[in-house]
Amino acid sequence: MWRGAAAVCLDEEDRLLMVLQGTPEEEKKWAVPSGGKEAGETFETCCLRELKEETGYEGKVVRPLFVKSDGAVEVRYFEVVMTGGRMEVRDPDGLIHEIAWKAAAEISNLALSFPEDLPFLLSLFEESASSQTR
Template sequence: MHGERKSWNGAAAIVMAENQVLMVKEKESGGWSIPSGGIEAGETPEQACLREVWEETGFRVNILKPLHVKRTIIKNHDVALHYFLCEVTEGQISYHDPDDAIEEIAWKTSRELYGLIHDYPEDRELLLSF
């Protein structure tokens, strides 16, 4: 059918350490966001979250708890993005993303979050709540 929306499901990680949040900067937009990406076939949202954090930042994380699911429509897709609060278990900043979409990975303080260009500005309040 023409005009029928597709679904896209993703997972996003709020990774906290010492009152800083792990952020990635997209090459294309120049904006910052938390590590996130699509859920692949056969993956749970939790598995996708762990994989995306590893690919985009080089850190292995534990999920502390699921937070919420953001539902929105982007470019004719019904988007459901699962948010998880995570902690680092091991690793250091490094890059394994097959999409090669990230230009910078950094820990940001709440004060720094205010000054960043956010790809998803609606996430800023959520990030600041931690």
């Protein structure tokens, strides 16, 4: 089974950190920073390594959010807050083409690498908005 982790980062303006990814031969699509777990790595460590490689940002895992599994693939999504770094593509695989902060209204119109994640991603904005009105 392939295992990986994804970093879900919302900024103070309620925008989601996303990367435009794909091989040169395929259509580029948007996703949250994510990638495969290496031997001996925890899911949390994988999440933060992928965040750094794909975006240049450093972060801290706040909490687990969601596990997506279909029997062949397991991806664990974590809420992450930024602790440092700066926006720059450092992807050793050369699959990341752009980094951007996207508002909720923009995400519905993006070509997503994992379209099945859309309801989950949109729910994050709703959760963030409801926590700010308390």
